[in-house]
Amino acid sequence: MLELYQFEFSPYCEKVRLILDYKGLDYQKIEVTPGVGQVEIYRISGQKQLPVLKDGSTVVADSTEIALYLDRKYPERPILPSDPVIRSQCLIWEEWADAIISKKSRLPILDYIKSDAGLRSALLPSQTPDVLKNLINSLPGEVFEFLGSGIGINRELISKANKNLRDTLENLNTILRSKPYLVGDSLTLADLTVAALSIAIKSPPSEYLDIPSQLKNRGIPGIADDPAYQDFFRWRDQIYTNYRKPSTGYNRTDNRDINLSSIEIE
């Protein structure tokens, strides 16, 4: 069975899960512990970021490389159009979404996490000792504000970032209000990428992600709930309803529990 080394709450890992579900491929999720677990990831894939897919003896890192690999190896339900022009448009959209959506969401998300103690501790790895979780939980938001100001993050920067993200969502909203797919006349990698990368701006319906309850049905306040972008989020959630398999948690293990030394790199 395919194995996906992942962080559950990662938009790039979600992109791969959405592609796997769209293609109807079975896979096992292996949750990686941030930091210590990534040492093993480096050993098996030559880099430390997730997602990493293992298919037999083949190891593929990077969500774009994984998408291309899956479409080559499992061509049923293609995600890349056969028409060369539409295919190029699709790859340009994918590249744009990978680079821009996460970048534009980063500061607004940090700002929102900073102000919510429950969210802060929910985002810590599950192995974090309770004593540390409780400590982080008990720190007031001002402490994080102060830490942020030390690295040059201030209110003006955050409000610029919010405006920037709003502009992007408005453009996506306008496009997707008038047509069902970003390129061509069927669902492609472009749609799956944009849909998946938006999960941290507003989480998809709760059944699809195996995350702490504090992170479910949440989003950046003032953006996720703004009616101006609801056509976009409705479009995104329809993709989830149509293609994403609800998470049962059954096929998830932790990378501390498996023997990674048996993995070979192609």
Ligand SMILES: N[C@@H](CCC(=O)N[C@@H](CS)C(=O)NCC(=O)O)C(=O)O
């Ligand atoms: N270009 C990569 C980006 C992957 C990425 O940024 N992964 C993040 C998780 S969302 C990560 O592994 N961060 C941990 C780190 O950089 O050490 C892709 O598309 O897969």
